[in-house]
Amino acid sequence: MKPGARRSFLKKTLVASGALLAWPWLAHGQGQSGLPAGLLAQQGDIFSFVRQQLLLADGLVYLNTGSLGPSPRWTIDRIIEIMHQLEANPVTENWGPLGRQMELAREKAAGFLGAATDEIVLTRNTTEGLSLVGASLHLQKGDEILTTNHEHPGGLVGLRYLARKAGARLVEIPMPMPALSQEEVLDVIEQHLNKHTKMLMLSHVSTITGMRMPWPAIASLVQGRDILLVADGAQAPGMLAVDVKALGVDVYATSGHKWLLGPKETGVVYFKKAIQDRIKPVFTDSGYATYSASSGTRNVANIIALGATFDWLQKVGMPAIEAHVMQLADYAYQRLAALPGVELLSPAAPELRTALVSIRLTKANNRQVFQALLEQGIVVKVLPKYNALRFSHHLFNTTNDVDILLQALEKLV
Known part of the structure; x- marks a missing residue:
């Protein structure tokens, strides 16, 4: 050109x-x-x-x-600036001005994803967000967890742990490559749904093929079946406009270090209000606030810079x-x-x-x-x-x- x-x-x-x-x-x-x-x-x-x-x-x-x-550059400079401010008076800043800025970053993450602030937890990456589900969701022996053979290993680790813990069955759907149409994708998924399916975890954007999963249609497909819908969103926010409500998912996890161009070791997970009583990991036992008794001390500079990253992308x-x-x-x-x-x-x-x-x-x-x-x-x-x-x-x-x-x-x- x-x-x-x-x-x-x-x-x-x-x-x-x-x-x-x-x-x-x-x-x-x-x-x-x-x-x-x-x-x-x-x-x-x-x-x-x-x-x-x-x-x-x-x-x-x-x-x-x-x-x-x-x-x-300005993200890196912002991290350095916050570190200087924090180390000048650690206790006062961490539980004062900078602590409030961390919580503001959670509000910004919610706005960016189309969620309510009380549905957002700040994590270190997508894997951690998805693993919070695997560590705390209660399933019964014989229940099925449905996913695909194109998932990232970080997304699968929590599912495998959950399957072992509960005696559940993990089923990986063989996906077409490339998929020819949305209808083909929906047909393949529907063929694997049954009365034992209790959880469906799919990437919003496939890490292998780059395919955009038709989540709104999938949500409609499983409506009324009491299946927890979990999206691995590592590859979408920052590339695509994301509205978790429009997608129809119950859980959505993503990272700050990919398409958001944010600080490394930052992430976000969305837990829909209606399912929060089903997912109660130790990490959020004291609530979803950025800092709590159960979260412990956080990476103040990276979290605040992640909030600034959302500002940058929105602008x-x-x-x-x-x-x-x-x-x-x-x-x-x-x-x-x-x-x-x-x-x-x-x-x-x-x-x-x-x-x-x-x-x-x-x-x-x-x-x-x-x-x-x-x-x-x-x-x-x-x-x-x-x-x-x-x-x-x-x-x-x-x-x-x-x-x-x-x-x-x-x-x-």
Whole structure:
């Protein structure tokens, strides 16, 4: 794609979403950009400004936000600032001004996910959030826990623990790859539901294929069956606009360190009010507040910076981000589809697509290709079981990143 076309491609995304004027705020996150008025509008390529706020090495093509997202400079600076404030007077700050800011971060997380504050618990990551369910949910011997064969190991660990503890059966649905339609996905799930099914845990966005699980339709499918609906949301918030109420889930867990571009070791879990009496881990025995007797001392700086991350993303606007990353993924998908030596594992159906695109290599070895790409400054994700690679497209990526990737792959696969 020519430079002029790229600028038009990116600028159109922001203009259509009404977010163009929000971008100068990004430089520090506190309302001051420090840039001459009108500079960003003159640049055209607004998302290149976002890239400038990251610490990524010059020339690095980073396409693995699905594993770890790079935090912007101002997030890192904010963590350092809070640490200085905390250590200047630890007790007073921790249970005073900074403690109140931690609780405000929980309120911001609730607003970002479309939940009530008293439905939100701040955790260290998605795995911890899901494990709170596995550690405390009561099932009977013979009950079934339903999931798929495409789940992240961190999501499965709590389910396996629960199955062992209760004598329940863990059933992994073989998922089509790629899925052809929402109807196919729903049919596969429905075929595995029965009177013993008590819990259904699915990724909102598949870590393997990038498929967007049709959660609202799934919620309708199981309505009235007394099945706990749990979503592994590690790959969605920050990439897609998420409304847990619209999804129809009972539990939704996510991390701050992926698409949110927030601090590492931060996370959020949503427990719908109606099911809170069924999930009572020790961690929340004293309540859902960020700090409590049962939570113990928290990572004050990271939690407050996570709250600021939600501010940052809200200011940019999730519609603008989602539009940008989806256009990039569509561009990559079309180019990869025409590349010999690869098979797309990600679905073609628009309603199932996301900004994650995965390919299986039909001739080359994925680890060798991964290493060759890394040596050229291109960072992607290896999917070991499938001889596959996964590419993440975020707001700091451009079509130029995709072009560089494809030029390298053409010689390697």
